[in-house]
Amino acid sequence: MYKNIEKQKVLHMAxxxxxxxxxxxxxxxxxxxxxxMTLFAFEKDEEISTHAAGGDAITVGAEQSVNDFxxxxxxxxxxxxxxGMTEVSxxxxxxxxxxxxxxxxxxxxxxxxxxxxxxxxxxELPIGERGELCISGPxxxxxxxxxxxxxxxxxxxxxxxxxxxxxxxxxxxxEDGFVFLDSRIKRLIIRHDGFKVFPSMIxxxxxxxxxxxxxxxxxxxxxxxxxGRLPFVYVVLxxxxxxxxxxxxxxxQQICKEELPEYVQPVGYKFLDELPLTPIGKVxxxxxxxxxxxxxx
Numbered sequence: 001m002y003k004n005i006e007k008q009k010v011l012h013m014a015x016x017x018x019x020x021x022x023x024x025x026x027x028x029x030x031x032x033x034x035x036x037m038t039l040f041a042f043e044k045d046e047e048i049s050t051h052a053a054g055g056d057a058i059t060v061g062a063e064q065s066v067n068d069f070x071x072x073x074x075x076x077x078x079x080x081x082x083x084g085m086t087e088v089s090x091x092x093x094x095x096x097x098x099x100x101x102x103x104x105x106x107x108x109x110x111x112x113x114x115x116x117x118x119x120x121x122x123x124e125l126p127i128g129e130r131g132e133l134c135i136s137g138p139x140x141x142x143x144x145x146x147x148x149x150x151x152x153x154x155x156x157x158x159x160x161x162x163x164x165x166x167x168x169x170x171x172x173x174x175e176d177g178f179v180f181l182d183s184r185i186k187r188l189i190i191r192h193d194g195f196k197v198f199p200s201m202i203x204x205x206x207x208x209x210x211x212x213x214x215x216x217x218x219x220x221x222x223x224x225x226x227x228g229r230l231p232f233v234y235v236v237l238x239x240x241x242x243x244x245x246x247x248x249x250x251x252x253q254q255i256c257k258e259e260l261p262e263y264v265q266p267v268g269y270k271f272l273d274e275l276p277l278t279p280i281g282k283v284x285x286x287x288x289x290x291x292x293x294x295x296x297x
Contacts (some may be wrong), residue, residue, distance in 0.1 A: 059200070059215070060103045061207025067102075081105050083181055087154060088112075088165055089139035093179050103204065104178040105171075112137040113162070114179055116172055122158035125172075130182060130198060133171045134164040141165075170198060187285060189219040192228025195263040202231055202266060205259050211241035211248050214275055218288045220267065220297065230267045232297060234288055236274055245271055268297025 017027040028038045058081070067078040080096035083105035092114055095106030108114040112135065116125045119132040140163065143151035158164050170182040182200040189197040199217035206215045214236040219229035233252070241248060249269050256265055270292070276284040 059207035060204040061209075061212065062214075063102055064208070078102075083133075083179060084135075085165075085167060087141045088135045088137070089141075092135045092137075092139075095178070101174075101176075101178050103180055104174075105181050106179060107177050108179070112139065114173070115164075117164075117166075119170075119185055120166070122156070122160075122164070127175055128172055130170055130172045130196075132185060133167050133169045133179065133181070135167060136162045136164045187218075189217075189229050189231050191230065191263060192222050192225035193263075197231050197264050199231065201260060201264055202233060202256065205255055206233060206235070206252055209248070209252060209255065211237055211244065212252075213238045216275055216283050216285070216288060217266070218285050218292070220289070220292045223294070230297075231264065232292055233266045233269045234275065234291075235269060235271050237271060268292075270296055 058079075063079055063081075070078060077097050078100060080094070080100075081104070082091050082094045084091040084093065091109060092112050093106040093108050095101065095104055099107060114133060114135055116129065116131040117123055117134050118125060125131040140155070143155065154165055155163050156166055168185050170185055170188060171180050172182075173179050182198045187199050189199065191197065197219075202217045203215055206212055206217075212235055216234045217231050218234070220232040222228045222230050235248075235252075237245070237248065252269060253266075276287040278284045
């Protein structure tokens, strides 16, 4: 089950949600780490302008799959995306229509500044370099009520005189001002030699393989060194490809070698029927790390 529907079952959409005169009725059919899909029923000639589905960062492969689906059904524009957090009044960037790039969460909203800093500092990084995404502008909060320590950890006064919200998210900006989100800083995998591995670098490559339904990268123990961690990949396959696991591992290893630096190469692959989720529907990375054994790589 995805949520309210079974896999590989033909659906009659008109039967999935009841129509009620004068009301807009909705029913969520799919909600997982890769996709959220909600069906609406309302009067002819009425409309809803948008439907927002918050969640984790979407991989390039998943975004392309959604865009291909939309295009095949006559939708002019691709998936609209955005990025933000409650502490900055929800949204800080948006990507929709022509102001869109695959893999990007868009450009900063009006009166909102987004920049990339060395994590935990006010050292601004050059265009294209990964670091901590920080947000400044009139929409950021004043602070957490009664929690000065937590407020000070998030809101910091920089040398430019501005107050910046340190999001704890890793990403970068391109020369056109588009923001690209990688992952949470706590997901960052730091090797024994100090090289930093961003899980999204691997996930964006692996997710484009046609047999891959979902994937997630977490850190595992480096058996050859007393410190540092290495990238390990979990994969959920499309049902039709489930019997080709060995071949698919070889193919994934090959595309990673072709597209990623040596220090980013995964040390192991493991297949699951589905990725574990937290109560709010995001991938439970801690559970994935706990599932790894020394025999897996």
